[in-house]
Amino acid sequence: MRNKIRENIQSIEGRIARAAERAGRAPGDIKLIPVTKSVGEEEARILVELGCSELGENRVETARPKIEALGPDVRWHMIGHIQRRKAREVVALFDRVDSVDRLDLAAELEKRCEAGGKTLDVLLQVNVAGEESKGGFTLESVQDALEKIKDMPHLRVMGLMTMAPIVDDPEEARPVFARLRQLAEALGLKELSMGMTNDFEVAVEEGATEVRIGTAIFK
Secondary structure, three states: OOHHHHHHHHHHHHHHHHHHHHOOOEEEEHHEEEOOOOOOOOHHHHHHHOOOOEEEOOOHHHHHHHHHHHOOOOOOEOOOOOHHHHHHHHHHHHEEEEOOOOOHHHHHHHHHHHHHHOOOOEEEEEEOOOOOOOOOOOOHHHHHHHHOOOOOOOOEEEEEEOOOOOOOOHHHHHHHHHHHHHHHHHOHHHEEEEEEEOOOOOOOOOOOEEEEHHHHOOO
């Protein structure tokens, strides 16, 4: 298992580097965030031993045992939808929330951070394609949301996140990634978390600073 995971990561990193070079970017400017939601503690530990210091999870229940087992040297990203009643646990467990998709969630995270004496890095999730099945701020509402969240002293907005529609041809996702990059530039935000197993190379070409990969690492 360890060898397979190592080989898969090396392959992905090579593909990231080539995509970056096609776009005239430095490969080192793009971070791979392995997503461990579909695997257990053993696989997550292998990732850490292979040098992965940041991991992504989408549910508190599956993340907690891995976070507790792997200790403080791993930086954990919450990448999934968060119910307000889970905000306290999210703040306690995670180092960054990449999926702030509505203002009431931001307010609840702020409240829990204040109570815990913690400042939390966050990304605002944007539903660029306007898909009804996905959460996120609309393109039109992001700026107003950003201004309101800037008034929450315990949340630090680092950038934007999006999930492109699932399509057979990754090229079809390119306009989504390009639009998020344009929005981030307009808002003065640097971090762009976009691109997953099926489309991360296009996302890198369009400016992703982070790609979230699960399936391609563990297949």
